[in-house]
Amino acid sequence: MIEAIFTYQFLQNAFITGLIIGIIAPLLGAFIVVRRLSLIADALSHVTLSGIAASLLLSKSFVLFSGLNPLWLGMTFSVIGSLFIERLRTIYKHYQELAIPIILSGGIGIGVIFISLADGFNTDLFSYLFGSVSAVSRSDLWLILGIAIVVVTIxxxxxxxxxxxxxxxxxxxxxxxSTKALHLLFMVMVALVIAASMRIVGILLVSSLMTLPVAAAMRVSTGFKQTIFFSILFGELAVIIGLFSAFYLDLAPGGTIVLSSILILLMAIAFKKWLTMRK
Amino acid sequence: MTASNVIEVKGVHYRYDRESVLSDINLTVPKGAFLGVVGPNGSGKSTLLKVILGLLKPREGTVTLFGEVQSKFKDWERIGYVSQKANAFNTGFPATVYEVVASGLTKKTGMFRFIGKKGRPQVERAIRAVSMEAFMDRNIGELSGGQQQRVFIARAIVSEPDVLILDEPTVGVDTQNVQTFYDMLDQLNKDLGITLMLVTHDIGTITSKVTHVACLNKSMHFHGSAADFEQVKGQELTEFYGHDVHMLHHNHDHDHGNEGVR
Incomplete structure (x- = not known):
């Protein structure tokens, strides 16, 4: 693959994009996990799906939109979804987790309608659902790099x-x-990172790259900064192993990346057990 | 309005839905005082603190902090706060004692600036002030309730506030350590000159330590110096709790878990 990366631009795109989201997804993930918002990431990724589906439908129906990168609408829907979740969480103060099924099912519902309007599944959509090594374009890469720079800076x-x-x-x-403003900013960043990550890991598995590396990091680190450091390290490791195996075994990278993260997680749990037993 | 008063509360009313929790509360905390706010469960003590801290907006009345109306007040780093909920925080949170205490410098350091090495001496000093230096690099979740409470006090005093507000700080601290805890507060008050305002339903321990007392049960029943309080104590407390005080002490242990938001 190393050689192939120098030869094929699509592999470069996938690999660089993978490395970028290997940083930003676990970075925000560390905050998401400790704030117990893991499921919200899941809900937002499903809203992103409806945005992607809407964009695919638009580009199919209108020539004007045929060149539109679905990431833009995916991002827009995801950000709007995050604002809706906040609204619902204030309405249902005592049942804050209710916002998650409402938004999640709403996202899929709208997505499914757009998909059927566009005459069902196609390979394009498949790559958005489960990630892809070959479908990442240069314009995707630039957009994702832009998101990463903004998020890391903030x-x-x-x-x-x-x-x-x-x-x-x-x-x-x-x-x-001003916790309210800060929280809102945070949710918008989460929405952006989800939209960015889905190109590689796929909508259905985006939240795993935000939570699994953090879960592993929490077993082996002391302190929050260290947790972030190990989360990113494990995230990168999972992305690299996942992308290589996806390329060689011709699998969707979403699956291989998630399985790599789970492997790392199991190793971290075993390592911690070994440490405590030795004491 | 005198500058020597750190906190002034005038004619404050507060209600949750239809239930009145605070009615016509007047309270002053002079500089250097150690004020104990006492009252039974559900008497509105925590609510009063939240009103003072601006976390809740009263229906009527004004709060003045360091001679400035609360809505215009900006120097929040001058007020340290140790909440009752510190006992119920996410104990699995992967943060070290050092990181937690350093987070108390957030406001003072200012937006877009780093606490970094510059804050290190201050953070270490605060940790030493509560004798937790041996645990600096341990995760907060590994500590006992009493130790955690010390860390939260260190977080509140790291920005060198002029006043420290504590809400039921001894809940969840074992009885042996309560005495050392109060001794530590005494030191903060006398040695560092920090004005203290402490809310508790534990009248027994508190009256021997404080300089001022406020008795609250939805309205203010007594507000004055600790010496004056000693004289009216028996009468006030009976009025307050509706039964003998010793009975209250007897029941006391069972009450710990029941202390709600108010």
Whole structure:
């Protein structure tokens, strides 16, 4: 594959994109997991699906939109979805998790309607659902790189605020932090990262790249910064192993990346067990 | 309005839905004081703190902080807060004691700036002030309830606030450590000159430590110096709880888990 990467542009696209999302998905994932929002990532990825489906339908029905990158609409839907979730979470104060099934099923529902309107599944859609090594275009790569730069910059600059929001929202509020605005910004970033990651891992498996590396990192690290570091390390490892095996075995990378993450997770759990037994 | 008062509450009313929780509350906390706010469960103590901290908006009345109306007040780093919920936080959170205490510098450091090495001496000093230096690099979830509470106090004092507000800080701390905990508060008050406002339903321990007392049960029943309180104590408390105080102490242990938001 190393040789092939230098030869084929589509492989370069897939590999570089993979490395980028291997950083941003676990980076935000660390905050998502400790804030117990893992399922929200799942709900948002399904909303992204409806955006992708809408875009595929548009480009099929109107010549004007034929060149439209589905990522744009996917991103837009995902961001709107994140705002809806926040709205629902304030309406159902005591049943905040209700927002998840509402948004998740709504996302799939709209997606399915668009898909049937566009006369069913095609290979394009398949690659969005489960990821693809060959379907990542240069324009995808640039868009994803742009998202990554924005997200990493914001997380670095607002690290201490995001930490406080995640660890103790009330204390944050009491020390004058505008937690509402910060949370909204965070949700929008999550929506963007989901839209970016789905090109490689696929809509159905996006949340796994945000949660599994973090779950593994939490077994072996002390402190939050270390957790983020190991999450990104494990995320990258899973992406690299996953992409290589997907390429050689001709499989959808979503599956191989998730299985690699689970393997890493099991190894981290076993390692921790071994450590405690040795003590 | 005098500058020597750290907190002034005037004519505050607050209700949850239809139930009145605070009615016509007046309270002043002079600089350097150690005020104990006491009252039974559901008496509105925590609500009053949240109103002071701006977490809840009262229907009527004003709160003045350091001589400035609350809505205009910006120096929130001057007020340290240790919430009751500190006992119920996500204990699985992968953060070290150092990281938790450093997060207390967030507001003081300012947006887009890093706490970094510059904050290190301050963070270490705060951790030493609560004698937790041996646990600096341990995850917060590995500590006992009492140790965690010390860490939360270190987080509240790391920004060197002028006043520290504590909501039932000894809930979840075992009885042996409650005494050392109060001694530590005493030190913060006397040695560092931090004004303290402590909310508790534990009247027994508190009256010997504080300089001022406020008795709250939806309205203010007593507000004055600890010496004055000693004289009216028996009468006030009976009025308050509706039964003998010793009975209250007897039941006390069972009450711990029941203390709700109010």
């Amino acid at each position: 997380v670095v600059l607002l690290y201490k605020e995001l930490f406080l929001l995640s660890f103790d929202e009330e204390f944050g509020k009491a020390s004058g932090l």
